[in-house]
Amino acid sequence: MRGATWDMTFYKNWLKGDKQNATTPRINFKQKITTDNKRTTAMINATTPRTRELSSISYKIVKMTTVRPDSTKKPKHFMCLRPIIGRLGNLMFQYASTYGIARSKGMEVIVPSKQRLVNIFHLHLGSRVLNNTSMCKNVRTKREIRICAFDKEVMHFDNNKNTALEGYLQSYKYFENVTDEVRRQFKFQDPIQNKADQVIRDIYKRHLENENNKNRSWTFVSIHVRRGDIVNHPNGYKVAPREYFNRTQNMFRSLYKNVLFIVCSNDIKWCKGNLQTENTYFVEGNSAEVDMAIIASCNHTITSVGTYSWWSGWLSKGLVTYYFPPAKEGSVIRTQYSKDYSDYFLPNWTRVTL
Known part of the structure; x- marks a missing residue:
């Protein structure tokens, strides 16, 4: 067939x-x-x-080319999902990339409950969805250089500090280390x-x-x-x-x-x-x-x-x-x-x- x-x-x-x-x-x-x-x-x-x-x-x-996530250790620090101007496709890239980077660094992702994706997919299967995300206000921020290209520098930071990513992060290379996990969470x-x-x-x-x-x-x-x-x-x-x-x-x-x-x-x-x-x-x-x-x-x-x-x-x-x-x-x-x-x-x- x-x-x-x-x-x-x-x-x-x-x-x-x-x-x-x-x-x-x-x-x-x-x-x-x-x-x-x-x-x-x-x-x-x-x-x-x-x-x-x-x-x-x-x-x-696709063969993994980035750091493999360590699922045996409980995350000590977190990454914050910061909302950006954009519609469904943009939001999906930001979440998937943030999640992929966080997993490779042994961190967890904090998602505000009012985020649009929460009502469409099953983000709770991999991230912490919270009503109160005030802990994300004063964390260190990392930004990309280009919207649709993989930026290695975005992934170079100390995972002993809470971090927020800002940008569009439109490259599958940010989350190819956790493809199956992203698919489970992006189930409608x-x-x-x-x-x-x-x-x-x-x-x-x-x-x-x-x-x-x-x-x-x-x-x-x-x-x-x-x-x-x-x-x-x-x-x-x-x-x-x-x-x-x-x-x-x-x-x-x-x-x-x-x-x-x-x-x-x-x-x-x-x-x-x-x-x-x-x-x-x-x-x-x-x-x-x-x-x-x-x-x-x-x-x-x-x-x-x-x-x-x-x-x-x-x-x-x-x-x-x-x-x-x-x-x-x-x-x-x-x-x-x-x-x-x-x-x-x-x-x-x-x-x-x-």
């Missing part, structure tokens, strides 16, 4: 409410996807040695996941109303389209164009026999007018966290640009494509990434350059 798929048995069990035999499908990290080299190369213009061809991708947990709370599951069930039910779609196994691919505030952004963000989504949709159709696309976006009107519509469903009217749960519940993900799209792909675990480059050369935002973007994008993700 080439990839996890949703079949009729799964669908029937899910509609009956049989959670035990109808869990949300996930990708096996040990699964290896192969495809014709020539066809793949024609569809994906991989321009750097770091970009992996689809024919050589093998899903596995039940009301959010249940809503996402219902949306997917409704889409699948509607999809099977067409007799031609029955008695087949379907691979679910989510598409996140970020537009809105970053279109013509003065700091130099690039917007993934129509050609990127068409190319990646065709790519997945070449990899899997029956593909169903689910689209989430802050500009659904643009999506309906520009994306391929065959076996494609557009999701509207949900919160940002429900949309992210929908995207993450699919087998594979087509991301666009921005941290929200990044985290949606990271949570999905399957094959993830991303538009490259995400910033205009010479722009303000380009200076915030590392030279080759390797601090930001995971090495096993698939880069698509037009």
